[in-house]
Amino acid sequence: MQLFSIFGDPVSHSRSPLMHNCVFKNLKYRACYTRTHLLDGDKLRETFFSLGLSGANVTVPHKEAAYDACDEIRGFANKVGVVNTIVNENGKLIGYNTDADGFMYSIEEFGDVKNILILGAGGTAKALSARFLQDNIKVDVINRSEGRLSYFKELGCECHTWESFKAKKYDLVVNTTSAGLKDEELPAPKEIIDSTLNNTNFVADAIYGKLTPFLKMAKEKNITFKDGADMLLGQGVLANELFVNGELNKEDIKTYMQKSFEL
Numbered sequence: 001m002q003l004f005s006i007f008g009d010p011v012s013h014s015r016s017p018l019m020h021n022c023v024f025k026n027l028k029y030r031a032c033y034t035r036t037h038l039l040d041g042d043k044l045r046e047t048f049f050s051l052g053l054s055g056a057n058v059t060v061p062h063k064e065a066a067y068d069a070c071d072e073i074r075g076f077a078n079k080v081g082v083v084n085t086i087v088n089e090n091g092k093l094i095g096y097n098t099d100a101d102g103f104m105y106s107i108e109e110f111g112d113v114k115n116i117l118i119l120g121a122g123g124t125a126k127a128l129s130a131r132f133l134q135d136n137i138k139v140d141v142i143n144r145s146e147g148r149l150s151y152f153k154e155l156g157c158e159c160h161t162w163e164s165f166k167a168k169k170y171d172l173v174v175n176t177t178s179a180g181l182k183d184e185e186l187p188a189p190k191e192i193i194d195s196t197l198n199n200t201n202f203v204a205d206a207i208y209g210k211l212t213p214f215l216k217m218a219k220e221k222n223i224t225f226k227d228g229a230d231m232l233l234g235q236g237v238l239a240n241e242l243f244v245n246g247e248l249n250k251e252d253i254k255t256y257m258q259k260s261f262e263l
């Protein structure tokens, strides 16, 4: 029996155990997926091994620490330095990033998006901005503090703190901050969110399972919006494929993972 886990702080809200266990149970794959509340990202590697895990997902705020914890990084995670999926390959930790492709899957219904504003400059923002630029989408980033913006400047994004920001016209505004996750905060001062929402066609939040104050404002303005549930599904299917290493069919994984959202 293989054991998988998600690491995060907070982690009690995570739907990942339900999603992956629904796949394992229905497809009779001998594995179980649990959650681990990890306060210190530097302890990720030793905790992973002490639990005897075959693989893991990593959520806020440890995705950058997860990159450092791995022996080898594969694919898109190399580009962004952010890992959300770890696979134990014969005692070596292999790091991947499935968030960005999961998000691209989730915004397909918005059609041709050319111009995106990202709120926040953490691990998720890094992954999404690099993925958007790969598709020649113009990316602006706004964050409450300056420190994390240098990565995005180097990548070619237009960057602002709250002080220097003036809203332009966007196809999509995405909240990647954790504001609203365990509190009722907006990702930026109300005037900024207000002017931003008045200038966008679509809105998305990486947070799932609740109507954040940010999404509430979008709803009040009748803007088409979505929370992070489809992103969660997209990244989860890709992570599960890596966990089972080709032993299960991708469409079956998606079917049962989707079913877990009804539970």
Ligand code: NDP
Pocket (backbone or CB within 6 Å): 059, 060, 061, 062, 063, 099, 102, 120, 121, 122, 123, 124, 125, 143, 144, 145, 148, 176, 177, 178, 179, 180, 181, 185, 186, 187, 188, 206, 207, 208, 228, 229, 231, 232, 233, 235
């Ligand atoms: P990080 O900790 O790496 O980054 C958090 C970002 O949020 C930083 O830019 C930080 O700003 C900003 N921030 C935190 N609190 C506030 C606040 N009160 N007001 C304004 N800005 C704030 O987090 P991640 O990128 O890993 O995750 C971000 C969110 O995305 C989480 O809520 C997570 O649950 C969600 N997520 C959802 C996924 C899904 O599948 N749906 C997948 C991945 C993430 P500063 O730099 O100033 O500290």
